[in-house]
Amino acid sequence: MFTGIIETLGKITSLRTEGENLHITIESSITDELKIDQSVAHNGVCLTVIAIEGNTYTATAIKETLDKTNLGSWEIGDTVNLERAMKMGARLDGHIVQGHVDEQGTCTAISEAGGSWYFTFTYNSIQGNITIEKGSITINGVSLTVVNSKEAEFSVAIIPYTYEHTNFSSFEIGTKVNLEFDVIGKYVKRLMRLSE
Structure with a gap:
């Protein structure tokens, strides 16, 4: 779950397709605080971190996500709103956000x-x-x-x-x-x- 309060902006450094999936690599100021399998909202889309290298990390979007969201139109150099999942017991400054784009x-x-x-x-x-x-x-x-x-x-x-x-x-x-x-x-x- 997320709150809709953006932590930072990320910059897309690589886009790689594999079958119908899109692997997205992002440079971010919070990369060193991430871990594999962590959920991060990218422009409101909940994606799982699958790899971390230096100050970049990679997440994967499947076809259903690409069809429903604007991720399929992303280009290298685009900026992305980033938010890590909410911690239990933390203040809910925004509102309840699931990371599931309608x-x-x-x-x-x-x-x-x-x-x-x-x-x-x-x-x-x-x-x-x-x-x-x-x-x-x-x-x-x-x-x-x-x-x-x-x-x-x-x-x-x-x-x-x-x-x-x-x-x-x-x-x-x-x-x-x-x-x-x-x-x-x-x-x-x-x-x-x-x-x-």
């Missing part, structure tokens, strides 16, 4: 607002995911609060610290992002369907 979203608008930024995203409503005003959403692994929730569209407000310490600073119109919708909301929605 779908991709697309950035459709960016506006500056006196030192902060508003980013608007659309997603595929056919999959049944929803947002609510002031509810939680995870974008590329970042725990955020929804503003301006609409059908298949929502916005988030980004403070300077988040802009500077995550890959939000690289977003453009058309950027594809990983979305994980609030797990509590997903369970409530499922229970309501079962009671119909």
